[in-house]
Amino acid sequence: MKLFLHSCFLTLIFFVPVLSQNTYNVVDFGAIDDGRSDASEAFSRAWAHACDDRFAAKIYVPPGRFLLHNANFEGYCTSPSIEFWIEGTLIASSTYDDSNYWIFFYKVDNLSISGGTIDARGHTLWDCKSKNNDCPFGPVSLVISNGYNISINNLASKNSKFFHIMINNSEKVSIRNATITAPEDSPNTDGIHTMDSNDLLITNSSIMTGDDCISISRGTTNLSIQNINCGPGHGISIGSLADVVNEKPVENISVSNIIFTGTSNGLRIKTFARPSNSYVSNVKFHQITMKDVNNPIIIDQNYCPGHEECPHENSGVKITNVQYVDIKGTSTNIEAVHFDCSLSNPCEQILLKNVKC
Structure with a gap:
C-alpha cells in the first residue's frame, strides 16, 4: 500500500495481487x-x-x-x-x-x-x-x-x-x-447423456447423430436445454427408465427453443413395462419446431427396442406434470401425438397448449 499526500487529502491506493495461471503445453511433455x-x-x-x-x-x-x-x-x-x-x-x-x-x-x-x-x-x-x-x-x-x-x-x-x-x-x-x-x-x-446429476445446462448447440440428440436418464434433476438444432437422430428422450425397481427419478426439466429436423422422434418419454419406484415430474417442453419428424410427441411406457424379451408388465414409473406448449411443425406420421401410459400407474397432469403438428 502506498500513501500519497495532496494538501488536505489522503489517497489510499491498494495494489491487489492477480492470481497467476500456469500453462502446460502438452508438446512440452x-x-x-x-x-x-x-x-x-x-x-x-x-x-x-x-x-x-x-x-x-x-x-x-x-x-x-x-x-x-x-x-x-x-x-x-x-x-x-x-x-x-x-x-x-x-x-x-x-x-x-x-x-x-x-x-x-x-x-x-x-x-x-x-x-x-x-x-x-x-x-x-x-x-x-x-x-x-x-x-x-x-x-x-x-x-x-x-x-x-x-x-x-x-x-x-x-x-x-x-x-x-x-x-x-x-x-x-x-x-x-x-x-x-x-x-x-x-x-x-447419443449426443449428450445425463444421469444422476443436478443443475445442468445444455445450450446453443447443434447435434446430428444416429441416436438421441440428448438422452436424459435416471437421477437427472434441474436440467435446462435451450436453443438446440437436433437432426438427424432420435430426438430428445427422457429414459429409458425402469431398468431396476429402485431408480432415482427425473424431475425439473425444461426444454425450449429446439428445432428438430428429420428425426425419428421429437419429444419422447420412454419407460420399460416393469415395476419401478421412479417417477418423472415437472417437465416443460416449450417453443419447439418440428420439421418432418416421424413421432413429434410420444410417451411410451411399453418401450422395448427390437421387441425382444419385452417385460409385458405395467410400468411403475409415474409420469406427472408434463407440459407441451407452443409446439409447431410437420409430422411424417399421421399420428403426431401418441401417449401410451401405464395401465396401473397412469400419466397425470399432461398439458398440451398451442400444439400444431
Missing part, C-alpha cells in the same frame, strides 16, 4: 502432433503438473492431430481451477475394445474444457455392429463423473463409438456451443 504417435503419456504428465499446481492452471493443446488412447484425468486437485484449452484435434484409435470411456474426467472440480475437436473414429465398431457380430458397446468419447462446476464450451465431437458426452453423478455442469456429429446410421451415438 512429449506429445507429437502427427496423429500417429501415442500422446497419452504426455497428456497424463501435463495433467499431473496442472492438477498439483497451487495456482489456476491451463493445459494447452496446440493445433495438430494428437492420438490418445484411454485418457484418465483424476482429481482431487490442488489447483483451484483447471482450463483444458484445445486448439487441435484429439483422435482415438480406429480399433476398439471393451473400454467404457475414451476421455475420462473423474472427481475434478472447477474445470473448463474449451475449443478444439475430439474424433473417436467409430466407423470400424459401427461396421461390426451392423453385421450383428459380438461387438462391445464401445467407449463414451468424453465422460464427466463426480465433478462439480464444469463448463464445456465450443467443443466439436465427431464419430463417437458409443455416446459422445456423458455427464454422470455431477453437479453444476454446462455445455455451450457444442457441435456433435455422427452419421445417421451410426448405432448408439
Whole structure:
C-alpha cells in the first residue's frame, strides 16, 4: 500500500495481487502432433503438473492431430481451477475394445474444457455392429463423473463409438456451443447423456447423430436445454427408465427453443413395462419446431427396442406434470401425438397448449 499526500487529502491506493495461471503445453511433455504417435503419456504428465499446481492452471493443446488412447484425468486437485484449452484435434484409435470411456474426467472440480475437436473414429465398431457380430458397446468419447462446476464450451465431437458426452453423478455442469456429429446410421451415438446429476445446462448447440440428440436418464434433476438444432437422430428422450425397481427419478426439466429436423422422434418419454419406484415430474417442453419428424410427441411406457424379451408388465414409473406448449411443425406420421401410459400407474397432469403438428 502506498500513501500519497495532496494538501488536505489522503489517497489510499491498494495494489491487489492477480492470481497467476500456469500453462502446460502438452508438446512440452512429449506429445507429437502427427496423429500417429501415442500422446497419452504426455497428456497424463501435463495433467499431473496442472492438477498439483497451487495456482489456476491451463493445459494447452496446440493445433495438430494428437492420438490418445484411454485418457484418465483424476482429481482431487490442488489447483483451484483447471482450463483444458484445445486448439487441435484429439483422435482415438480406429480399433476398439471393451473400454467404457475414451476421455475420462473423474472427481475434478472447477474445470473448463474449451475449443478444439475430439474424433473417436467409430466407423470400424459401427461396421461390426451392423453385421450383428459380438461387438462391445464401445467407449463414451468424453465422460464427466463426480465433478462439480464444469463448463464445456465450443467443443466439436465427431464419430463417437458409443455416446459422445456423458455427464454422470455431477453437479453444476454446462455445455455451450457444442457441435456433435455422427452419421445417421451410426448405432448408439447419443449426443449428450445425463444421469444422476443436478443443475445442468445444455445450450446453443447443434447435434446430428444416429441416436438421441440428448438422452436424459435416471437421477437427472434441474436440467435446462435451450436453443438446440437436433437432426438427424432420435430426438430428445427422457429414459429409458425402469431398468431396476429402485431408480432415482427425473424431475425439473425444461426444454425450449429446439428445432428438430428429420428425426425419428421429437419429444419422447420412454419407460420399460416393469415395476419401478421412479417417477418423472415437472417437465416443460416449450417453443419447439418440428420439421418432418416421424413421432413429434410420444410417451411410451411399453418401450422395448427390437421387441425382444419385452417385460409385458405395467410400468411403475409415474409420469406427472408434463407440459407441451407452443409446439409447431410437420409430422411424417399421421399420428403426431401418441401417449401410451401405464395401465396401473397412469400419466397425470399432461398439458398440451398451442400444439400444431
